[in-house]
Amino acid sequence: MSEFLEGISCLLPPEAMLLRRLEARLAAVMEGLGFMEVRLPMVIDPAGPGSDEGTVESKIKFAAPDGSIAALRSDMTLQAARLSVRELASFARPLPIFYSGEVFRKARNKGASYLARQDMHMGAEVFSNSPSESGVMALTAAIDACKTVKSGLQLRIGDIALLDGLARTAGMDGRQLQSFKEALLSKDIYRASSALRAMGGENRAAKTILELMPANDAKVTTKLLDELAKDFSGTDLAVKAQDASGLVGKAIVLSGGKFAVAFELGLIRPLSYYSGLVFEAYAEGVGVPVLGGGQYDGLMRAIGSKESGSGFAMDLGVMLRLMEEGAV
Amino acid sequence: MITVALPAGRMLEEAARALGLAGYDCPYDKDSRKLIFDGGNVRYLIARPSDVPVYVARGAADVGIVGKDGLSESGEQVYELMDLGFGRCRFVLAAPEDDVPALKEVLDAGGMLAKLRIATKFPSITRDYATGKVIRPEIIVLKGAVELAPAIGLADAIVDIVESGKTLAVNGLAIVEQISESSARLIANRSSYGIKAKPIADLMERMGASGRTGGGIR
Numbered sequence: 019m020s021e022f023l024e025g026i027s028c029l030l031p032p033e034a035m036l037l038r039r040l041e042a043r044l045a046a047v048m049e050g051l052g053f054m055e056v057r058l059p060m061v062i063d064p065a066g067p068g069s070d071e072g073t074v075e076s077k078i079k080f081a082a083p084d085g086s087i088a089a090l091r092s093d094m095t096l097q098a099a100r101l102s103v104r105e106l107a108s109f110a111r112p113l114p115i116f117y118s119g120e121v122f123r124k125a126r127n128k129g130a131s132y133l134a135r136q137d138m139h140m141g142a143e144v145f146s147n148s149p150s151e152s153g154v155m156a157l158t159a160a161i162d163a164c165k166t167v168k169s170g171l172q173l174r175i176g177d178i179a180l181l182d183g184l185a186r187t188a189g190m191d192g193r194q195l196q197s198f199k200e201a202l203l204s205k206d207i208y209r210a211s212s213a214l215r216a217m218g219g220e221n222r223a224a225k226t227i228l229e230l231m232p233a234n235d236a237k238v239t240t241k242l243l244d245e246l247a248k249d250f251s252g253t254d255l256a257v258k259a260q261d262a263s264g265l266v267g268k269a270i271v272l273s274g275g276k277f278a279v280a281f282e283l284g285l286i287r288p289l290s291y292y293s294g295l296v297f298e299a300y301a302e303g304v305g306v307p308v309l310g311g312g313q314y315d316g317l318m319r320a321i322g323s324k325e326s327g328s329g330f331a332m333d334l335g336v337m338l339r340l341m342e343e344g345a346v
Numbered sequence: 347m348i349t350v351a352l353p354a355g356r357m358l359e360e361a362a363r364a365l366g367l368a369g370y371d372c373p374y375d376k377d378s379r380k381l382i383f384d385g386g387n388v389r390y391l392i393a394r395p396s397d398v399p400v401y402v403a404r405g406a407a408d409v410g411i412v413g414k415d416g417l418s419e420s421g422e423q424v425y426e427l428m429d430l431g432f433g434r435c436r437f438v439l440a441a442p443e444d445d446v447p448a449l450k451e452v453l454d455a456g457g458m459l460a461k462l463r464i465a466t467k468f469p470s471i472t473r474d475y476a477t478g479k480v481i482r483p484e485i486i487v488l489k490g491a492v493e494l495a496p497a498i499g500l501a502d503a504i505v506d507i508v509e510s511g512k513t514l515a516v517n518g519l520a521i522v523e524q525i526s527e528s529s530a531r532l533i534a535n536r537s538s539y540g541i542k543a544k545p546i547a548d549l550m551e552r553m554g555a556s557g558r559t560g561g562g563i564r
Binding site for chain 1: 402403404405423424425426427428429531535536537538539540541543547
């Protein structure tokens with residue numbers, strides 16, 4: 019049944035029942051790792067701290083009864099982050115929470131209007147004073163969630179800070195870096211590669227980005243990151259390369275061989291607030307990620323927190339489809 | 347095994363020849379109506395060009411060959427891997443010859459046109475282009491023979507792809523300005539890009555190498 023806003027729809031039997039089972043199963047995974055459930059409101063204040071981050075343009079806004087502007091939530095990470103500094107400020111750290119629900123975004127334009135996009139998400143966030151702790155805890159939870167998918171899954175890990183560091187070392191200024199990342203975000207590998215090649219074959223940092231940009235398997239990744247750490251020994255880049263290599267190794271151990279792990283330096287998430295570790299998991303033949311997330315310390319600063327935040331969201335619509343195919 | 351979506355129409359023969367030059371068995375027969383055929387470890391699908399990004403994005407094909415124009419118009423989230431160098435054409439804003447000087451004067455000076463009715467087969471590209479150039483654009487979406495629209499008063503201008511510009515000229519139209527260039531692109535499904543990284547990397551390398559050595563041929 020289509021509702022008044024095109025793109026908004028109901029969930030009918032048996033999908034509604036399957037969704038409830040899926041949520042229960044994933045909630046058990048999260049609770050088993052010590053994550054605590056929270057419920058987040060559907061309607062949000064589109065202004066306030068941190069509101070300039072993330073899915074700003076895609077929010078569906080409307081006039082509230084008092085004349086103020088309200089919006090449907092387009093992303094739950096900002097809500098969770100705000101919760102961590104207000105209602106959950108006194109809870110012990112690290113603070114792992116999870117939640118589920120629907121998010122609503124403006125999708126592609128349709129004439130003068132637009133189509134709405136309604137996605138079902140289950141998200142998990144970790145707030146900690148240690149960036150590595152929040153990142154590893156979120157990645158561990160994501161890996162356990164990945165284990166609920168039976169076959170053909172690949173977890174791809176990237177690192178925005180390492181990418182930024184290499185790009186600046188290669189000689190990109192702020193404008194070039196922004197354009198380069200926009201090309202990666204739109205998956206335009208041709209444009210991104212051309213920008214790097216234009217920097218010359220002797221540019222070691224540009225060559226390293228080119229090599230690390232595709233989704234390389236763990237063996238290739240370890241070799242490339244080790245070479246990078248050696249070439250830039252004693253610099254911040256070397257530390258970041260070693261950290262990334264360590265994280266990929268950890269992910270492989272945690273995966274228990276149940277799915278493939280790859281490193282993709284060109285991985286940029288559609289939300290602008292990611293600043294360090296990023297990851298996405300893909301099922302074979304499905305063009306959108308099963309889950310995706312990363313570290314968003316920039317968003318935490320925007321809401322006035324000194325903590326590190328990391329998290330991810332699972333696309334329950336995709337998981338439901340896999341469940342119907344017997345892959346979950 | 348990887349599945350490659352090929353665009354039906356003017357670009358199909360060039361795509362099949364490019365794959366052949368890269369050493370892939372692409373047994374495309376232009377007299378056959380078969381839309382699916384195998385060549386060694388590759389399965390080929392022939393789809394309407396505008397559908398190629400959809401097939402690839404939804405996982406029906408791992409990779410595809412499509413014009414940049416069709417890719418931009420589709421808005422599908424796929425990896426754009428390579429410019430294959432063939433199927434070159436330009437996106438232009440064109441108008442009746444007599445109107446071109448006045449339109450150029452405003453646009454060249456960085457100004458905005460007050461109102462313009464634009465007929466096109468590419469509404470997304472046209473909408474993006476018109477933003478910041480026309481205060482009140484009216485986009486009229488047609489399926490074909492766009493050049494007809496200004497002649498019968500349906501539109502003030504058109505946004506279309508041109509190769510030589512001859513079709514515009516015989517219909518009394520001239521280019522106001524070029525919007526962008528288009529050529530054939532190799533695209534990949536977001537999942538396949540990582541899960542089938544090896545065969546896709548091989549395809550890119552071989553098509554890249556054959557493009558360099560055989561660039562003048564294809």
